[in-house]
Amino acid sequence: MVSEVLQVQKIETQIAKKTLEAPHLSLYKDVDPLDWEDWHWQLKNRIRTKEELSKVINLTPEEEEGLSQAKGRMAMSITPYWLTLIDPHDPNCPIRRQSIPTKYEFIISPHEMVDPCAEDRDSPVAGLVHRYPDRVLILATEQCAMYCRHCTRRRLVGVEHKETILGRLESIVDYLKANRKIRDVLISGGDPLMLEDDILEAVIQKIRAVPSVEFLRIGTRMPVTLPQRVTSGLVSMLRKYSPLWVSLHFNHPKEITKRCKIACDMLADGGIPLGSQTVLLKGINDRPYIMKKLMHELLKIRVRPYYIYQCDLVRGTHHFRTPVAVGINIIEKLRGHTTGYAVPVYVVDGPGGGGKIPVGPNYVLSQAKGKYVLRNYKGKIYTYLEE
Numbered sequence: 001m002v003s004e005v006l007q008v009q010k011i012e013t014q015i016a017k018k019t020l021e022a023p024h025l026s027l028y029k030d031v032d033p034l035d036w037e038d039w040h041w042q043l044k045n046r047i048r049t050k051e052e053l054s055k056v057i058n059l060t061p062e063e064e065e066g067l068s069q070a071k072g073r074m075a076m077s078i079t080p081y082w083l084t085l086i087d088p089h090d091p092n093c094p095i096r097r098q099s100i101p102t103k104y105e106f107i108i109s110p111h112e113m114v115d116p117c118a119e120d121r122d123s124p125v126a127g128l129v130h131r132y133p134d135r136v137l138i139l140a141t142e143q144c145a146m147y148c149r150h151c152t153r154r155r156l157v158g159v160e161h162k163e164t165i166l167g168r169l170e171s172i173v174d175y176l177k178a179n180r181k182i183r184d185v186l187i188s189g190g191d192p193l194m195l196e197d198d199i200l201e202a203v204i205q206k207i208r209a210v211p212s213v214e215f216l217r218i219g220t221r222m223p224v225t226l227p228q229r230v231t232s233g234l235v236s237m238l239r240k241y242s243p244l245w246v247s248l249h250f251n252h253p254k255e256i257t258k259r260c261k262i263a264c265d266m267l268a269d270g271g272i273p274l275g276s277q278t279v280l281l282k283g284i285n286d287r288p289y290i291m292k293k294l295m296h297e298l299l300k301i302r303v304r305p306y307y308i309y310q311c312d313l314v315r316g317t318h319h320f321r322t323p324v325a326v327g328i329n330i331i332e333k334l335r336g337h338t339t340g341y342a343v344p345v346y347v348v349d350g351p352g353g354g355g356k357i358p359v360g361p362n363y364v365l366s367q368a369k370g371k372y373v374l375r376n377y378k379g380k381i382y383t384y385l386e387e
Contacts, residue, residue: 025056025084027056028080037228038228039226042081042226046077046145048078050067053076056088057096058088059100060091060102062091062102063091063101065102065103066102067100069101069105073159074105074149074151074158076099076100077144077145077146078099079225081225081227082095082099082226085254086099097284098252098284099148102149104319106316108316111313112313112315113315114315115155116313116314117349117353119131119137119353121353122353125168125175127139127140127172130179130182131353134181134183136176136182136184136185137186138203138207140192140200140203141189141194142156142157142189143189143191143194144189144190144194145193145222145225145226146221148249150279150281150311153190164199165195166199166202169206173209176207176213181212182212182213183212183214184216185207185216186217186218187207187218189219191221191222192220193220193234197234201237215245216241218244218246218247220246220248220249221248223246223248223260224248224249224250224255229263230262230266235269235272238267238270238272239270242272245272245274246274246275248264248276248277248303249277249278250276251278251281251294252284256297256301260301264303265302268301273304275303275305276303276305276306277306277307277308278305279320280322280326280327280330280346281322282319282322284320288329288330288333295342298342304341305342307344308327308331310322310324310348324348324359327346327359328359328361331346331360331361335377336376345358346359347359363375365381371384372386
């Protein structure tokens with residue numbers, strides 16, 4: 001056992017020495033590389049106040065006002081790693097806009113809701129959402145390494161509760177056992193990788209032991225916002241519970257750094273399939289060329305593009321939402337113009353709990369008995385006869 005621990009420590013040290021790029025911010029110039037690679041250090045040293053942030057970022061009046069109002073849930077929390085990716089002089093930096101509150105979060109549009117996906121309504125037991133027939137969502141924690149300003153679950157995340165997932169786990173497992181049609185479980189939050197390895201394993205182990213559960217997924221953004229969280233110990237633990245998939249959340253090509261690639265490589269090399277879900281965000285990724293670049297970069301790090309989400313009608317996110325037509329146009333510019341592996345499904349999560357509804361360009365121009373008139377990605381017309 002001692003030799004195994006030493007081997008793991010040796011591997012982590014090699015990763016730190018191999019992957020650490022000296023932070024370009026003077027704020028971190030004296031940080032030891034091993035501290036920088038310690039995800040606990042990163043969490044402990046998150047930027048949380050306007051005073052801290054103003055030392056390295058030229059804040060705009062809109063950001064200063066947002067920072068003054070963002071308290072309690074969804075208060076700012078930026079990891080040192082993520083901070084080094086922000087352009088301190090460009091208010092339109094896509095990394096910056098996802099992480100720094102602005103005054104626009106406190107402007108509520110008429111159709112916005114606290115819980116646009118009606119998850120609370122579809123929660124038969126605390127910490128579990130059951131909407132689709134054969135799958136459920138488990139909310140393992142209210143904590144994230146960084147609080148994305150477009151978050152759909154802003155009603156829940158950002159406040160630490162004394163009760164952990166372990167306190168709710170027995171009732172969750174009982175529900176799974178009583179509903180044998182459930183074969184697919186997504187563990188999300190918050191971010192489940194905020195849990196220590198032993199706590200996360202206890203959750204996975206209990207769920208995996210339910211006979212009807214065939215498939216486990218973990219939804220996390222930490223390999224993007226805090227890639228140091230992906231350690232050899234975490235990967236070794238996860239690989240024991242195959243088949244297990246990890247769903248990531250990438251929104252912009254700038255997020256795919258050398259350090260992020262290392263984290264994804266470790267997961268993929270551990271036999272864990274990776275997929276990505278992207279939220280369509282105004283001024284961040286709403287141009288087809290940016291989205292195409294993101295999808296290509298994801299494939300290069302062995303992450304399969306899965307969904308593009310229309311930004312939900314959650315309170316305080318109007319400034320991030322695009323018209324649905326923007327998302328349809330992006331798919332139009334992807335399908336046929338690049339590999340099918342780089343074309344995710346564009347979905348609108350039906351407000352009020354309708355679930356994911358695919359939306360895309362119309363390629364069926366007309367249909368009659370045994371006859372379909374179709375167009376391809378170039379706009380050329382073809383007729384398909386069934387008989």
